[in-house]
Amino acid sequence: MHIHGLIEDSAALANLCNRFANKPFVAVDTEFMRENSYWPELCLIQIADDEEAAAVDPMADGLDLTPLLHLLTENQDVLKVFHAGGQDIEIVYNLTGKTPHPLFDTQVAAMALGQGEQIGYSNLVDSYLGISIDKGARFTDWSRRPLDKRQIDYAIADVTHLSKIFPKMLDKLMKTGRGAWLDEEMERLSNPENYRNDPDAAWQRVRIPSRKADVLGRLKALARWRELEAQNKDLPRGRIVKDETLADLAGNPPRKQADLGRVRGLSSAWSSNDIGGRLVAALADAKPLSSEEMPSRDSRKPALGKDGALVADLLKLLLKIRAKEISVAARLLARSDDLEALAAGQREDLAILRGWRYEQFGRDALALVEGQLGFTVRNGKLKMTRTEETEETA
Structure with a gap:
């Protein structure tokens, strides 16, 4: 297999994508950082077929990712192969509003082949190729430049291995007649609705014991406010306000902003700063949850x-x-x-x-x-x- 050097210019990327556009499949992986941000910071994209592989630097000045994103989201003739690809797909969705399609996830396929609920990538590689992955670069800060050869080799290996594993898995699925079992799961994975961050639905991720319409209405307003604050500041939700604090505020709303200084989980500065003011304004605008939105007594379980x-x-x-x-x-x-x-x-x-x-x-x-x-x-x-x-x- 031909391994390209790190691709940092638009012409080289366009040429690579032109070749991949005529292939039956490409294996795809990404490296990103998101510990300190709301939006994942895309740092590297790896892609391979059965003949060539490359790492693409999306942080390179002036690099036009359009040909690659078009290949992933618009070319319906090329199957996109991921392993546990949820976060990779989310990144593509954030960039384009679309998801890779059609796609194949080797972790899901392994479930149909009796290899466990969530087989890890290293175990999959060992199982199919008999190769032990060098994990030395696993904790790389992928946002730092320059990347050294060991880091790039480590990243590209993810897709070169995947491009060899996929045909073997496909052959097993065809022999066992289980390929059709995966169609529904793959379509679910590629559904754009799974990756859309709707501020008005953010409250559904917060655990709260109350089922009162007014409490849940305040929770909805607060969760929406937090989601927008996190997006605008590009910070993790928990850095704005933690879930348990949102639930406390929804159940016991402060009468005025000065009371925020006494809320567990907020600093005294919230009693007078701008973000505290926006929180109080969100509470003031809250309306009881509509009957259509109200969850059942336990939305996760029927009455058994x-x-x-x-x-x-x-x-x-x-x-x-x-x-x-x-x-x-x-x-x-x-x-x-x-x-x-x-x-x-x-x-x-x-x-x-x-x-x-x-x-x-x-x-x-x-x-x-x-x-x-x-x-x-x-x-x-x-x-x-x-x-x-x-x-x-x-």
């Missing part, structure tokens, strides 16, 4: 009751058995929310009752809930049996 909770536990046991039998990660087969919804009586809009999940697990899960499937112990092993079979052998 004691019997339903026992059924959910049985479904989780069934899931473990089936996942082991067909060698697939349980999380790819079904999520706890779906199991609890099924146990509570829901039958509509459940992924486990559609497509391949229904064939591999959902049919038996439904049979268990409806009393047509049970568990027996044979030769010291837990087995599933149809109730008719149990009755005949009783």
Whole structure:
């Protein structure tokens, strides 16, 4: 494989992208820093196919990333291969408002091949290539220039390895007939809505015990205010105000700005500074949450009751058995929310009752809930049996 030097000029990048535009796939990775910022700072982009690989320096003066971003988001003929690519995809979305498509995530694919829930990249490389990755440059400050050869080699290896692993995984998926299992997951990963930071929805990430409309309305207003402050200042949300402080303020709002100096988690300066003033203004404008936005008593779980909770536990046991039998990660087969919804009586809009999940697990899960499937112990092993079979052998 031909490894290019660090690409820092627009002509070289355009030529590289022109070649990649006619390839069936490219492996992609990024290096970024975000510990001290709201927006991830893109520091390096690595890309490879089966013949050549390069690292691109997005921090180089005058470098036009347009050809590369076009390749990732507009060229539908080239499959983009990532490993655990959520944050890489987020960066592309922040730059373009679009996500790479079509895409393939090797961590998700490994779930379909029975390699665990979230296999790490180094373990994946060792499993498929028998290579132990040198982790010496893992904690590099990628924003510092110049980058030395060891750092660049370390970064490029991520995509050169990935470009060799992908065809092997694809071959396994085709042989096992599990390629179609991944279509829904890959589409979900590439959905732009997953990466849109909507200030009006930020409150949903903050834990708060209250379900009162006025309290949640204040939380919504405060979370929106914090999101905009963090974006404008390019600081992590927690550097503005921590979640627990937002929840306290929503539940016990100050009457005036001077009271902010007595709020745990805020300094005394907030009682008179500009940001404190903006916080108080956000509270003053808060309105009770509308009935349409109000969460259920527990938006994450249906009303199970004691019997339903026992059924959910049985479904989780069934899931473990089936996942082991067909060698697939349980999380790819079904999520706890779906199991609890099924146990509570829901039958509509459940992924486990559609497509391949229904064939591999959902049919038996439904049979268990409806009393047509049970568990027996044979030769010291837990087995599933149809109730008719149990009755005949009783």
